[in-house]
Amino acid sequence: MNLDRIDRSILNILQRDDRISNQNLAEKVGLSPPACLRRVRRLRDEGIIMAEVALIDPRLVGRYINVIVEVEMVRDQLDIYEAFKRKMNSAPEVTQCYQVTGEVDFMLILMVEDMESYETFTRKYLSTDANLSKFRTLISLRRDKFSTAIPL
Structure with missing residues (x-):
């Protein structure tokens, strides 16, 4: 899959903080919340986002x-x-x-x-x-x- 600049930005943010709200994520990447949510869902559905886990010390x-x-x-x-x-x-x-x-x-x-x-x-x-x-x-x-x- 080809990732554009916005996809990469979304992934970079989610790798640092997966608990960010969709509203805040959308603001950071310059999208509307519905468009941002569609992209995140697509990244999950296509397996680019493999899992969402808690990192434990x-x-x-x-x-x-x-x-x-x-x-x-x-x-x-x-x-x-x-x-x-x-x-x-x-x-x-x-x-x-x-x-x-x-x-x-x-x-x-x-x-x-x-x-x-x-x-x-x-x-x-x-x-x-x-x-x-x-x-x-x-x-x-x-x-x-x-x-x-x-x-x-």
Whole structure:
């Protein structure tokens, strides 16, 4: 879909504050409220706006450790990759899973309460996987930047 300047403006505003009223959004982008609402509905219907969610501070809900895990599979095989992706989709600790190019096959981002929780995760999901060659853990000391916004 081609996005015009107004669509991009709407999306940029909604990425910062999805709770803005349609009236205020319309004023900011220079449209009438009905025209603005039609555009937002179209952006939702066409799947450009995938979801509207609340972003939660992980520390305030007990998720103190952000873990990055590099995963290497035993061989390049589609069924092995698909099985691993299904397993990661079912793991609540995994907030992001990327199949990547290069020396490793997957990059995982996890949010856990403590190192014991991470150890439990590795035993359940990684150490027992016969198709996994090795994994490497990187513990984040702090999060200096975090955004879900896509630059438009």
